[in-house]
Amino acid sequence: MRLSRYFLPVLKETPAEAQIASHRLMLRAGMIKQQQAGIYSWLPLGFKVLRKLENIVHEEQIRAGHVPMLMPTLQPADLWRESGRYEDYGEEMLRITDRHGRDMLYGPTNEEMITDIFRAHVSSYKDLPLTLYHIQWKFRDEIRPRFGVMRGREFFMKDGYNFDVDYAGAMHAYNRHMVSYLRTYERMGLQAIPMRADSGPIGGDNTHEFLVLAETGESEVFYDSAITDLKLGDREIDFDNWDEVSAICTEWTTPYARTDETHDAAAFAEVPQDRRKSSRGIEVGQIFYFGTKYSEPMGATVQDGDGNKVPVHMGSHGIGVSRLVGAIIEANHDEGGIIWPEGVTPFHAGIVNLRQGDAETDGACESLYKALTAAGLEPLYDDRSERAGAKFATMDLIGLPWRITVGPRGLKTGVIELTSRRTGESEELAPEAAVARLTEIYAGHM
C-alpha cells in the first residue's frame, strides 16, 4: 500500500478523552474514531489489525476441531425468556422493539440461540461431540464505557459452544479450548495467563479467565512467576488426544494464578517468596463449563446409547477480539508509539523514502516495494512529500515492526537501512538482502 493513497489520519496531538496508552495510540495512529460512548468506527489501519486477529482466532479454532458459523446480532426476546435470562440480565442488555411490537435484543452473548439451533437439528449422541463458534459483534450497555476498545459497549468477540454427551466429554472440550486459546494468544505475541475465575452472570462451575499482564489492567492478579516461563512454542498438539490436552492444561494450571475475585491468600503464601508476584491484568478470554444450565430448560437433549433422552453438557468459550487490539498495544508500546508483534502487524514493513521526487530513491523504493510484494509480504510505502522526521515519526507511531529507510546517502554505496521498531537497531544492507531477511523473519508468522 502506498501511503499517499491510503487513509491514515494520524494525530500529532493527543485527544483529551484518552487516558490510557492503547486508547491514546489507537486514536493518534488513526485506527479508530469514537462515534458514541463505547462505540467506535474501525478506520483502515485498525480494521486491518482486527481482521488479522480474527483470522488467527479462526485458524486456531479450526485447528482444534471447532466449526465456524455466524449468528445474527439481533435476537428474539422469547429465546431469552426460555432460559430466564431476559429478566435476569438487567440494564446491560440493550432491548429493542420492532414495528410489530415484538421484543428483541442486541445480543450480549449467544447461549440461547446456539442451544435453539442445536435442539432443532441434533438428537443423537452419535452427532457429538460438537463445538460451534462464531465471531460476531456484541453489545453490552455498560454503565460507563472507558479505555477505548478495551471496554466498549459494542465489541467484537469470538464465542464458541461445546455440546457433549457427558461431563467427561465436556471437560475435554474445556481443556481443548484452554490449549487452543494458549496457542492463539502466543501467535498474537501475547502472554495470557489462565486464572481460576468467578463465573459471573453466565453461570457455571468451572471457569478460567485469560489475563494479559499490563499496568492498566482492570483486575488485580496474583501469580507464581513460574507460569510466565511456560511456552507452547511450535509443539504439535493432537486435540483429539484427551490425555495430551489434559496434561498441557495441568502444566498451565498448576502454578498459582488467580484474580482478586478468587484469590486465596493462604495458598498464595505457599508459593516461594521470590516467585510471588502481583500485577494488573487485562482479561482477554474466558472459558466456562456450565453443564445443563441451558440445555435442560430449553430442551436440548440427545438420545444416549440406551435410548434415554439426556440434556447435553455444554460450555461456552469467549475471546474478546476487539479488546485484544487494545491489550496488545498495552503490552507493546513505547513513548514513540505502538510496537506490533510480527504476528498481528497491519503491514509487514514500512518503506521510508527520504528524498521523494528524486529519480534514484523513488526507483529504489518502487523496486523494493515490488520485491517485498512478490515475496508475499505487505509493505506500507511512505511516498508522501514529507520530510524525513515526519515520516519516521509516523512509522514509529503506527508501529510496524520493521522499517526500511531509503535515501540518496545509502544508495551511493548500494545499501538501504533495515531498522527494528522494537530495539531501534539498524543494519545497512543491499535491498535484496533486506527482502530475504524479512521473508525469513515472517516465515513463522504467515
Place this chain on the structure above:
RNA sequence: CGGGGUGUAGCGCAGCCUGGUAGCGCACCUGUUUUGGGAACAGGAGGUCGCGAGUUCGAAUCUCGCCGCCCCGACCA
C-alpha cells in the same frame, strides 16, 4: 446511578469571572526556500461558540432546562 468536570475551526486550547464585531498553536490550501528524526517565511480558507428557552439595546460570556462527552466510585468480556 451517586460525586466531579467539560462542550468555542479537523485536533489541542484561550476568551466567560467583569456582556460590546470570536482568538492562538497544530493540521489544511497557494507560493518560495528547505530536505537522514514531526522545517522556515509570506499569503489564505475554515465557526449554528452543544441544543432550547429567558434576561438585555446587545449573550460564547448572565439565568433556567435539556443533551453529549470525560474522570472517580459502584458494575463489567
